Amino acid sequence: MTTTTPIYQVDAFTDRLFGGNPAAVMPLTEWLPDPLLQQLALENNLSETAFIVPLADDPAADYHIRWFTPATEVPLCGHATLASAWVVFHKLGRAGDTVRFQSKSGVLGVSRNGDWLTLDFPRLSTESRPTPPDILAALPGAPAESLYVPNDTNYLVILENEAAVRQATPDLRRLKALGNQGLIVTAPGDDGDFVSRYFAPGAGIDEDPVTGSIHSVLTPLWAERLGRETLNARQLSARGGELRCQLKGDRVAIAGQAAFYMEGAVRLPEA
Structure with missing residues (x-):
């Protein structure tokens, strides 16, 4: 039996196609093995692929999010979080104007106001x-x-x-x-x-x-x-x-727009 999972590509921090930063967003029902997540990100060959899994029983967050470059997992990513929020609102049917992602950098909120999405991110020290x-x-x-x-x-x-x-x-x-x-x-x-x-x-x-x-x-x-x-x-x-x-x-609000590019289905390798 062939298993597939959806994939979306969104240009973030821009209001036009082929501008901003393209991110792949892959909603999952449960986590796949880490080596497979890395292989998928490498195959997508974008600066970031975001994987999101719904959190039904977590009062603090709505999804768990992880980000992979073609080479490694990273602790924080803005454009793929913005793209993920766009997908949650426009493709996964989330009601309301906020979504919360649990991540390696804590809970990251995203709110929408018209065409603008605002990330609630931690202030990073130097x-x-x-x-x-x-x-x-x-x-x-x-x-x-x-x-x-x-x-x-x-x-x-x-x-x-x-x-x-x-x-x-x-x-x-x-x-x-x-x-x-x-x-x-x-x-x-x-x-x-x-x-x-x-x-x-x-x-x-x-x-x-x-x-x-x-x-x-x-x-x-x-x-x-x-x-x-x-x-x-x-x-x-x-x-x-x-x-x-x-x-x-101790927080930073980072707002941008997004342009939808494509959606499809990825065939996952058989276990």
Whole structure:
């Protein structure tokens, strides 16, 4: 007997197809073995595949969510959570305007207001460190001091301006040699409040098109620097993305839109 499971693909943090960051969302009735989840994410070959399982008896959350890149499971992912919420509201028939996901980073709420979905994410802490030699070699012009994010092992460097972020072409082999997840580069924005890009060769992603989770770090950073809690952000990948961010104490609200691309069924291997 052939077993299939549904799959959806949604472009997150954009209002148009072929923009933002594409995520696969695979609703399951129960968890599959971890090696199979990783194989499915590799086969999908997107920066993230989100797997969600309903939680019928959990008063704190509605679904359990996990995220896999083609190479590894990650502790937090914004765009695939936003895409999962879109699927829950528009394809799985959830009533109301909120959904809660239990995750490795705690309970993550998502609310909808018209075409906008807002993630309720944790504020992630950073540590100031000397910029590692591999980053200095990989990214000419990188500052001598950087920030390290213990939650997901990312490094973050602040560049002089938007043009420097847009023109950054880091040596991905040197970045991978760091042995961590990736590198965030950011600067003040010309039109919005700040811009960023994210390179994650340690997670099997050369450059992530739009990364909601890094805004759990970027929002408090720029809120402090700019002296306000509500910020407009852009990620300057080739696909590009728009985010509305707000610092709320130890939480960060990260809002974006979504564009539906496709749905289908995946044939699972026989046990």
